[in-house]
Amino acid sequence: MKINAEVFEYASKLAKLKFSQADAAKEMENLKDIAVFVEGLKEIPDTLPEQTERREPGAKLREDVSGVPFERETLMENSSDNDGELFIVPQTI
Amino acid sequence: MFDITAVKIGEKIKKGELSAVDVTVATIDRINALSGHYNEFITLDVQGAVAQAERVQKGIERGEFLSALAGVPFVVKDNICVKGMKMTCASKMLENFVSPYDATVITRLRKAGAIILGKTNMDEFAMGSTGENSYFGATLNPYDERRVAGGSSSGSAVAAALREGFYSLGTDTGGSIRQPCAYCGVTGIKTTYGVVSRYGLVAHASSLEQIGPMAVDAETCAAVLDLICGKDKFDSTTVDYNVEYLNSISNDIKGLKIGVLSESFSDKTDKTLGDNVLKVCDTLKYFGAQAEMFSMPITQYTLPAYYVISSAEASSNLARYDGVRYGLRSNFCNNIEELYVNSRSEGFGDEVKRRILLGTLVLSAGYYDDYYKLALRARETVKKAFEKAFEKYDVILSPTTPKVAPKINSIIKPIDMYFGDAYTVAVNLAGLPAVSFPCGFSDGLPTGAQLIGPAFSDAKLLNIVHQYQQITDYHKKTPECKKEGQV
Amino acid sequence: MKWETVIGLEVHVELSTETKMFCSCPAIFGAEPNTLCCPVCMGMPGALPTINAKAVEYAAMAGLALNCAVSPYSRFDRKNYFYPDLPKAYQISQLYHPLCTNGFIEIDVNGNKKKIRIKEIHMEEDAGKLFHSDSGETKIDFNRCGIPLIEIVSEADLSDEEEVTAYLEKLKLTLEYLGVSTCRMQEGALRADINLSVKKKDETELGVRTEMKNMNSFREIRRAVKSESERQISVLENGGVIVQETRRWDEEKGVSVSMRNKENVHDYRYFPEPDLPPIVLESEWIDLVKNKIPALAHERVLKYVELFGVSHADAKIITSQRALADFFENVCTRCENVKMASNLIVTEVVRLLKDDGIQASDMKLSAEKFAQIINLADRGDINVGTAKKIIAVAFSQNIDVPDYIKSNSLEQINDELVILPVAKDVVESNPKSLSDYMSGKKKAYGFLVGQIMEQFGFKANPTKVNECLMKILDEKSGGN
Incomplete structure (x- = not known):
């Protein structure tokens, strides 16, 4: 996994994170170390097919019976901006 | 009172020798005397705890609360939801977040009459192995405050060591219960994956983590498991597995076959620590167990697999912290993009951001096959390796950590911190149960041994440790406290 | 015409279950905003999804009725992206192992039968609803968030708006009859994403395609297909290139508009949903569902x-x-x-x-x-x-x-005593019609009936009017 400025910026953009130039440089170095460390994955011998191809026991499905929803007030308690009915964010395209 | 453990306290309360209120008030006094010197608490709910105790006491007198731990106060790691209480996950992102619901484990404990005292400090979003990655400052080791308490369940380990509460709840994604237990000289268990519900546990790595008890001894851990384990309709990854833990720890362990993991006794391991762990075999031989060294080479490769899987899942699990419905919202946002980027960049600490970046990368187009998919396969290999080992041995023994608690700020590179998890992450990858328990000291600092068992051998592991703790007293030692007030 | 249009549709259909896909909140339309929510569908810390059994049943039923194979093993995956209507910042969907595959719908356009292949049907959850205000704010209602959806993905087998309409009508008809969805397009219960490209008839390679999302009106879908096809042909004929992008259909202007979103190509970082075990379906269960098809x-x-x-x-x-x-x-x-x-x-x-x-x-x-x-x-x-x-x-x-x-005095007038004089009056006031009738012009009869009916504001009993008119005409013919 090559870590360069382009890759770093791509990941930051996807993850909605930003860094100051100094921090970005520092984190890139850290990520480079981690990337080398992660390459160790390729050294694992005799890898088997991935877990998801195995037939594990299936999910127990939930019965389609209504529960009681939470109070709107409770759900909005922790929000930064709302008008009592709807959550508010700045303009979205 | 604080030399007595949870189960006996519970008995005394039932018999009327102690009242739940007295026990709770005494515990609160003890906590106040130690004044959170080790920075182990984030929230203390004194009023609430006393109110709970009063209610439970009345209930006990009416014969309503029958569980072994009714009336016994405990503390909760701050990434487990307690309704109406602040839950910060030791992050600026959730600094003022109040949980609107109880985690299933909390619901069950409340129902059993347990008393919640407050929330303990931790590494931010459970990412870290020292307890230094907290927005609220590092948690100190009660045996030596220049050293770390371990992570990520740092505060819970310290509270357990100081008897601030008769047990703590912690969480373990890659060793986060076991490692701080080892550093602080207490006992803790990460159960088989699916045995304890994760509903209400702030997700870090969904397929790896479990909530578990941390306490003075295996008996207390067993009593807690009796209350929190079992299938939960709110968590589809829980399994239908029911066992009476407290009733299972006094069995005979004669003929137990212990495999001692040779890779964990390398030159990377402290000598005294290693010797202490090997002495566990001698002690267990007293009960009729046999031990021999064996090699499981796979353990050397498990760290990269663990970090790829856990950071991948974390990058997705932490994406919901965007300032829209709750959590920190930056003051500088003119549009939705700025809201996202600024809130997240301001709200998350460095290690969290690092893991999110790594996780984002390993899942992205072009990298997925080479890293994430490969890690999933590596995981299967690890599982198979353990299965093979358990054909020959009943349990596997290793040191919980390669070294004793390091000094604060001594680990500079993140990568060096990751190496501290070497002996614990394999367990999470395989979804197996493992216990860490104190097995001696090295220069005054606790050393911890780890026992790993096959899936659903949780009760058996606690059984072994309980027997060990009948004839050793490492678990009874307490740190000499550094603040006013006696221990 | 040297150009041909190639269209594929992705149709999202809301299932009419009692509860949402991954939590027990009621799945109701039209309630007060944010009153049908819980920590799970709101993406609160620590919440976990649980699979709605009925939704799986309905999805499988839809698949069977559309001639698909229902997989005995399917799984959920996470589709990761940030948008304010998506609380977890990922949608739980199915990418790698969808529930149903390889079906088809037979359409009939003006006597021409055609088989439109269905690539797959997968389950996922709906997102919340956004309201953009003029004051530069966006408001969010999460009631719809988590409602079960099936996404029906067709192969690019459609060629024009007639086929698209026939396909959607048949799809809608089938799903309505199954009772798995109300298919009320005005409520957003059925929405289509149109993927369209053009190519020269003799070329085998497909052209670059554009996408128009969340269309919920038959009329607009027809207009959009026609317009976008013409636009692409026009661009290519003038030597331009088609940009692969999502375009917004502007109803008023009758054109598709580029959305200028630099991030049109998303990296969704799909990976298996770790909070949910796979869905394993016994063949007996699938047969039971098949028998339930109404x-x-x-x-x-x-x-x-x-x-x-x-x-x-x-x-x-x-x-x-x-x-x-x-x-x-x-x-x-x-x-x-x-x-x-x-x-x-x-x-x-x-x-x-x-x-x-x-x-x-x-x-x-x-x-x-x-x-x-x-x-x-x-x-x-x-x-x-x-x-x-x-x-x-x-x-x-x-x-x-x-x-x-x-x-409104609309009662029928049945009384002959009332109708007869009026009939007589009308006949006597229309001598030409009378003579026309007498000479065999049937049309004149109809005219006279119409005149009588008009006198009564069209409320007279037609049978009685006929009887009365015939009486008068007989009299007149017999009389004279």
Whole structure:
């Protein structure tokens, strides 16, 4: 996994994170170390097919019976901006 | 009172020798005397705890609360939801977040009459192995405050060591219960994956983590498991597995076959620590167990697999912290993009951001096959390796950590911190149960041994440790406290 | 024409279960904002999803009715992206192992039969609803967040707006008859993403495609397909290139508009949902679901023809929408004159629906009211012409039928004593028509009937009018 400025910026953009130039440089170095460390994955011998191809026991499905929803007030308690009915964010395209 | 453990306290309360209120008030006094010197608490709910105790006491007198731990106060790691209480996950992102619901484990404990005292400090979003990655400052080791308490369940380990509460709840994604237990000289268990519900546990790595008890001894851990384990309709990854833990720890362990993991006794391991762990075999031989060294080479490769899987899942699990419905919202946002980027960049600490970046990368187009998919396969290999080992041995023994608690700020590179998890992450990858328990000291600092068992051998592991703790007293030692007030 | 259009559709359909896909919140439309939510569908810390059994059943049923294979092993995956209507910042969907695969829908466009292949049907959850205000804010309602969706993905087998319409109509019809969705497009229960590209007829390689998302009106879908096809051809003919992007359909202007979103190509970082075990379905379970499939449209056609004596053509029209068929069956339980009922549905109701551009499922006129009108006409209280008028009024207004008849004096006039003099009057005032009739011009008769009816405001009993007119004409012919 090559870590360069382009890759770093791509990941930051996807993850909605930003860094100051100094921090970005520092984190890139850290990520480079981690990337080398992660390459160790390729050294694992005799890898088997991935877990998801195995037939594990299936999910127990939930019965389609209504529960009681939470109070709107409770759900909005922790929000930064709302008008009592709807959550508010700045303009979205 | 604080030399007595949870189960006996519970008995005394039932018999009327102690009242739940007295026990709770005494515990609160003890906590106040130690004044959170080790920075182990984030929230203390004194009023609430006393109110709970009063209610439970009345209930006990009416014969309503029958569980072994009714009336016994405990503390909760701050990434487990307690309704109406602040839950910060030791992050600026959730600094003022109040949980609107109880985690299933909390619901069950409340129902059993347990008393919640407050929330303990931790590494931010459970990412870290020292307890230094907290927005609220590092948690100190009660045996030596220049050293770390371990992570990520740092505060819970310290509270357990100081008897601030008769047990703590912690969480373990890659060793986060076991490692701080080892550093602080207490006992803790990460159960088989699916045995304890994760509903209400702030997700870090969904397929790896479990909530578990941390306490003075295996008996207390067993009593807690009796209350929190079992299938939960709110968590589809829980399994239908029911066992009476407290009733299972006094069995005979004669003929137990212990495999001692040779890779964990390398030159990377402290000598005294290693010797202490090997002495566990001698002690267990007293009960009729046999031990021999064996090699499981796979353990050397498990760290990269663990970090790829856990950071991948974390990058997705932490994406919901965007300032829209709750959590920190930056003051500088003119549009939705700025809201996202600024809130997240301001709200998350460095290690969290690092893991999110790594996780984002390993899942992205072009990298997925080479890293994430490969890690999933590596995981299967690890599982198979353990299965093979358990054909020959009943349990596997290793040191919980390669070294004793390091000094604060001594680990500079993140990568060096990751190496501290070497002996614990394999367990999470395989979804197996493992216990860490104190097995001696090295220069005054606790050393911890780890026992790993096959899936659903949780009760058996606690059984072994309980027997060990009948004839050793490492678990009874307490740190000499550094603040006013006696221990 | 050297160009041909290649269209694939991704249709999102909301399933009509009681609860949401991954939590037990009620799945209701039209409630107060943010009152049907919980920590799970709001993406609060620590919340976990649980799979709705009914949603799986409905999805499998849809797959079976659309000729798909239902996988005994399927799984959920996370689709990661940031948007304010997505609380977890990922949607739980199915990418790697969808529930159903390899189906088809047979369409008939002007006698040409064509098989449109369905690549897959997968389950996922709906997102919340955004409201953009003029003041630069966006407001969010999470009631819809988590409602079960199936996404039906077709192969790029469609060629024009006629085929697209036929495909969507048949799809909608099937799903309505299954009862797995209301398919109410106005409520957003059925939305289509149109993927369209053009290529020269002799080329094998497909052109670059554009996407228009969340279209929920048949009329706009037709316009959009036609317009976008023409636009792409025009661009290419002028030497330009088509950009692969999502475009917004502008109803007013009748064109698709580029959304200028630099991030049109998303990296969704799909990976298996770790909070949910796979869905493992026994073949017995799949068979049970198959047996639950109710009578689809063509079966009802047979039923109406054989049981109710409705003509085949009329039966096809009535069954063209499940809500209309249900309406018809309901009406039949409330009135005797099934023939009149079916007739008026086929002529009046269908016309009214078309004029308003709505689906029968959105119709406000109830079966009870309609049956009431039929019964009154059958009894002779009003004539059929009046019945038609009242149906039209009741279609858009909530009237009390007897009151309306009374206050507008619409009662049928049946009394011969009243009709006869008027008939005589009309005949005597129209000597030309009389002589035309006498000389065998049948048209004159119709004219005279019309004149008499007009005198009575079209409320007279047509049979009685005929009888009276014949009497007068006989007199006149016999007399002179």
